[in-house]
Amino acid sequence: MEFDIAYLLRYLPSLLRGLALTVQASGIAILLSILVGLVGACIRVARVPVLSQLIVAYVEFIRNTPLLVQLFFVFFGLPALGLTLSLFWSGVLSLTLWAGAFQVENVRGGLAAIAPGLKEAARALGLNQAQYLRLVGLPLAVRVGLPSMLNTCVSVIKNSAYLSAIGVQELTGVAFDRIASDFRAFEMLAVLLAGYLSVVLSLSAAVRLLEHRLQAPFRR
Amino acid sequence: MNLILENLPLFLIGLRATLLLAVVTLIASTAIGVVLGSLATLKSRPLRILVALYVETFRDIPLIVTIFAIFFGAPYLGVPLEPFPSVALGLSLWGGANGAEIVRAGINSVPHGQPEAARALGLHTGQIYLLILWPQALRAVLPAYTGLLALLFQSTSLGALVGVTEFLKAGGLVIERSTVMLGINPAFQIYAFVLVVYFVISSSLSLLSRRLERRLARGGERNIVAARDAASV
Numbered sequence: 001m002e003f004d005i006a007y008l009l010r011y012l013p014s015l016l017r018g019l020a021l022t023v024q025a026s027g028i029a030i031l032l033s034i035l036v037g038l039v040g041a042c043i044r045v046a047r048v049p050v051l052s053q054l055i056v057a058y059v060e061f062i063r064n065t066p067l068l069v070q071l072f073f074v075f076f077g078l079p080a081l082g083l084t085l086s087l088f089w090s091g092v093l094s095l096t097l098w099a100g101a102f103q104v105e106n107v108r109g110g111l112a113a114i115a116p117g118l119k120e121a122a123r124a125l126g127l128n129q130a131q132y133l134r135l136v137g138l139p140l141a142v143r144v145g146l147p148s149m150l151n152t153c154v155s156v157i158k159n160s161a162y163l164s165a166i167g168v169q170e171l172t173g174v175a176f177d178r179i180a181s182d183f184r185a186f187e188m189l190a191v192l193l194a195g196y197l198s199v200v201l202s203l204s205a206a207v208r209l210l211e212h213r214l215q216a217p218f219r220r
Numbered sequence: 221m222n223l224i225l226e227n228l229p230l231f232l233i234g235l236r237a238t239l240l241l242a243v244v245t246l247i248a249s250t251a252i253g254v255v256l257g258s259l260a261t262l263k264s265r266p267l268r269i270l271v272a273l274y275v276e277t278f279r280d281i282p283l284i285v286t287i288f289a290i291f292f293g294a295p296y297l298g299v300p301l302e303p304f305p306s307v308a309l310g311l312s313l314w315g316g317a318n319g320a321e322i323v324r325a326g327i328n329s330v331p332h333g334q335p336e337a338a339r340a341l342g343l344h345t346g347q348i349y350l351l352i353l354w355p356q357a358l359r360a361v362l363p364a365y366t367g368l369l370a371l372l373f374q375s376t377s378l379g380a381l382v383g384v385t386e387f388l389k390a391g392g393l394v395i396e397r398s399t400v401m402l403g404i405n406p407a408f409q410i411y412a413f414v415l416v417v418y419f420v421i422s423s424s425l426s427l428l429s430r431r432l433e434r435r436l437a438r439g440g441e442r443n444i445v446a447a448r449d450a451a452s453v
Contacts, residue, residue, distance in 0.1 A: 079407075
């Protein structure tokens with residue numbers, strides 16, 4: 001069986017629609033998960049009683065359970081609680097919850113890397129905890145934690161492929177539907193290989209470039 | 221709760237397949253990881269590039285795509301694979317890529333003076349790896365390696381998608397069975413139970429990984445490969 005370009009071109013529009021859905025789902029999940037990460041890390045660092053422990057439990061639970069099972073739980077299980085989401089939003093919610101846990105750790109790592117003297121100085125100047133986090137802590141923490149935060153974002157794009165498991169027609173879903181119905185494999189596998197590698201490699205290159213730029217003030 | 225007890229045999233069959241898959245892929249990943257990770261520390265530039273190419277490819281393609289590609293693509297190459305070997309192969313290729321990174325970092329954590337001194341004493345490359353680099357790298361990579369095992373264990377759940385009756389699939393079957401036979405939909409309870417079981421096993425591994433990291437650090441080990449750098453999920 002040889003590689004058939006014409007076949008590939010015929011399904012290009014639907015593959016592009018799949019790619020658009022991949023980008024859409026990952027984009028929304030990335031933005032929301034960063035929000036979860038910022039808020040969660042602040043709660044952890046400010047040691048807000050009860051909430052802080054809940055964040056710890058949330059992070060541990062997400063990191064120690066498979067994303068696929070989380071996705072099935074959200075899509076098949078949550079309707080029992082009266083929360084019925086569409087395919088797309090079930091996927092976005094799962095990806096957000098999953099990535100949010102990693103982002104909490106990334107931001108917290110950044111906050112932990114700040115020299116204690118800065119926090120004491122902020123206190124001495126009369127800033128309260130919230131002001132310290134907003135004006136001093138988070139800007140520095142995001143700068144330190146940015147590479148790992150962006151790596152988590154790259155993982156979100158890769159893991160958006162899991163959404164095909166509940167039937168979301170994103171890139172992977174579209175490609176394997178064609179493989180299943182047309183009895184041809186190589187064209188679609190080549191598209192997936194090229195699609196994911198190009199997105200992930202270009203983002204990783206951007207991460208390295210950014211890392212380099214952020215290090216600039218500290219290089220001699 | 222009753223539903224879980226009634227279907228315990230099915231859950232146990234699933235759990236056995238999950239654990240078997242995790243052990244098989246850990247062994248295969250270790251083999252790939254040690255060979256490729258060691259090759260990546262040799263002086264040869266083409267070898268390093270080849271290893272980097274392998275590692276990047278399998279870390280950057282979503283694991284689910286790798287497994288689907290093997291399961292659905294193998295028949296077109298004339299070698300149809302059963303679900304279990306397909307998943308085992310996909311997980312091993314991915315685990316091997318992450319294992320190679322860990323082994324490489326572990327070997328590089330040994331101070332450069334040591335292999336150079338060994339070379340000066342007349343040891344050849346094989347002896348240097350066997351007697352000097354591997355034993356010390358082994359300690360350095362233990363935390364990261366336990367972390368990788370936790371990820372491999374979690375990733376076996378992908379087997380459910382190509383028809384391996386592992387733990388997640390067992391849960392799915394119990395739900396289907398109850399829906400058909402009892403007319404109820406226990407998806408919430410069953411998937412919650414499945415989540416908890418994965419959590420208990422995986423978090424024990426993560427805890428072990430953190431303990432090892434702390435103990436090695438206390439023992440004066442300075443060059444530990446951090447568990448969080450272990451793998452790209």
